[in-house]
Amino acid sequence: MTAAIIPIILCGGSGTRLWPVSRKDFAKQHAPILEGLSPFQGTLARFAGGGFDRPIVVAGAGGRFMAADQALAVGVAPEMLLEPEGRDTAAAIAAAARLAARRRPDAVAMVFPSDHLIRDVAALHAAMAAAAEAAGAGRIVTVGMRPTEPATGFGYIRPGEGLGHGAARAVARFVEKPDAAQAQALIADGCLWNAGMFCFRADVLLEEIARLAPEVAAAVERGVEEAEDDLGALRLGQGFLAAPKISFDYAVMEKTARAAVVEADFGWSDIGDWREVWRAAPRDAADNAAIGEAVLQDSRGCYVRADAGRLVATLGLEGLAVIDTPDAVMVAPLDRTQEVKGLVAALAAAGRPEATTPARVHRPWGWYQTMDLGERFRVKRIQVTPGKKLSLQKHHHRAEHWVVVKGTAEVTRDHEVLTVRENESVYLPLGCVHRLANPGKIPVEIIEVQTGAYLEEDDIIRIEDDFGRG
């Protein structure tokens, strides 16, 4: 029995393809898309049953608290590796491999994107065992998914000869994203989808990276040397930023002589658009998937998402996605949802905040959401996680009324510290220095009524902050 595999979960990046649920500032992997769990949580859960080593999660500064909170919510405490800025997958994987090598130089690790769906976990584990066997023998193994349709959105892998150790075969050829006719031919030829999952021994990988992508290897080495603890995570140093932006496929897989492929079929989807989500969701007799307060009349093959507390009613629709969120609704045919990315780009270009920022804004201490906005006022609901506190701050242009509706808050107001209980309120005049904290064991929720001539987020002067924000 070999040592347990170390799952490496790539959790950087942001996704707009499931807009308006996912946004630039709220990545697809963190959106509770399937039965209340996010794809990131689903990814962690696949390795929670024992038999695996502690996962390494590679995240960016933007998503780190979200990743840690969501991991905690499913009972996992991964090793967190922070990139100061994303440098594509070659650098991220190399950095994670260095961490893996610290545990054991010959540790077998396996890389997973955090925003994919896998339905058959037993089949995944079997594929991982096959990949690990070849990786243990010095191979760098990719998982080739058996195609279910002539998709044009993926690269393809043509498997070559067997390698003598288990199910792994050599890679005869990597094929770039094809057109539909080529895709058909590739499938007939036995080619597989390239799904972005890689298995290797840490020492082998680091050696190959150093040989095939020396600039990446050097930058990662410096980044790891300079790395510092940052609130329990390991933050790579600035040296990491010298790494060229290059994918692992391009930097390593397509060049190494050690490439191998394990064929698998475990109900995989990259949930690249709403049609994929619809396919993965439980559906009724009319092929509809309806989430939340949705009422579908005489509608077929639709995905209706109504989890913003509002009723969504459809009549006579066919094959449509109707996605409702607190601040944006999107309606499009499911078979055109791959174009959502372009729609979001157009919205962003037009300066629409809904393109980038979600209605509920997650912060290291909890979240807030604007519930009402008038001419000279704004109403927010704010939730503070037990034990957390917001920054000590003041505003130039607004006064705030806080009404506690759940839990017990500790409020600093200039030189006093007040305990504010459920159904009590406190007034924070313009310019006063204040702080909201939750010293208790349950979440604190407050309704904040801001009044003033300017009510945007950038009117905030932080005097002190637990989370290192300026």
Place this chain on the structure above:
Amino acid sequence: MTAAIIPIILCGGSGTRLWPVSRKDFAKQHAPILEGLSPFQGTLARFAGGGFDRPIVVAGAGGRFMAADQALAVGVAPEMLLEPEGRDTAAAIAAAARLAARRRPDAVAMVFPSDHLIRDVAALHAAMAAAAEAAGAGRIVTVGMRPTEPATGFGYIRPGEGLGHGAARAVARFVEKPDAAQAQALIADGCLWNAGMFCFRADVLLEEIARLAPEVAAAVERGVEEAEDDLGALRLGQGFLAAPKISFDYAVMEKTARAAVVEADFGWSDIGDWREVWRAAPRDAADNAAIGEAVLQDSRGCYVRADAGRLVATLGLEGLAVIDTPDAVMVAPLDRTQEVKGLVAALAAAGRPEATTPARVHRPWGWYQTMDLGERFRVKRIQVTPGKKLSLQKHHHRAEHWVVVKGTAEVTRDHEVLTVRENESVYLPLGCVHRLANPGKIPVEIIEVQTGAYLEEDDIIRIEDDFGRG
């Protein structure tokens, strides 16, 4: 020159055909459907240019304050006639005719539904003059609209011979709503749409009603005799309720020997469904009508209504209605929006409050709207019209925090009366007797945060009320 025509505007009833904008408790005629004006306001505006006598508005108890407020907003002060309960159009028109006869026994009045659209007001006025000429000569005149398509949703009128006074002709026959083939034949035969507009001399009408529908006439007579002033409106007495529910067409037009018809074409629509609204709305080159924060990409022939403060984005749609409101979104093909009524009936049967009550609830003193709802709290925005006050009240199950965000409120709290200015707040503990009033010249807006275990509207004990509510 004859005396000016008295417009009679029928403003009872409720409509769900433009759901979710219109609701059982927010009739279509009051919804700001076209360029910010409601159909009722549009109807009033057609007679505001001078040349008409003061309009008589027949309304129900439910819609009266809304009707009066909307009339005021367009600078009209109609004579208000209140039905204790609706008794269909024969009784409503007879009661209004009695009021018209009080002004002058031989006054010429003309009846209009309040929820129709008329694009060509000059053509309307010309048709009214023609109808009034025949009415002055003792005819009861209906306006026959020149059909634009073989509609199956209207009755048809077959005009007969000329009458010797102006454009009016006798009515050869009234035809019930036909099927499509019959409609085609009726149009080929020169038949006209029956649009529910009637012109008559008050004395003639009352005489015909007494002869042809004596039960209606008797009940209306008693109702008017017992009528009392009710906050500036004339409220018909309970005797009115003895009137049988019967339409004016059936009770009078189809029976009287005095029936006449004036043919007209003034861009009329009964805005019976969203397709009609779309047709009436300004449209872009792709035949889309978009209201509010709507972004349409590669979409054609759609009606997208985004006036709830939320972004509505569409991609690749054709011929769809997307109607967004604060608490409900509806998506349906425009050519099936005549089925919305059935959808709303199904929602109502399922106990969905969105089927009947709008998010913004109008009251005689202004309106309120729930902006956030949590486990033990509710946040409302409340607006109070200048000079108005809510009832003196208390609650058994909730405490309230009020933050004034606009104007200056006068707050009664048990035995004190407080002046609460913008950016000030007041706390109303559970059980305290309180009242909110706006003594100023601009609307007062407050954010109300309710906390408690039960937060529904029926937890209210009214101790005193300006509007006669229990």
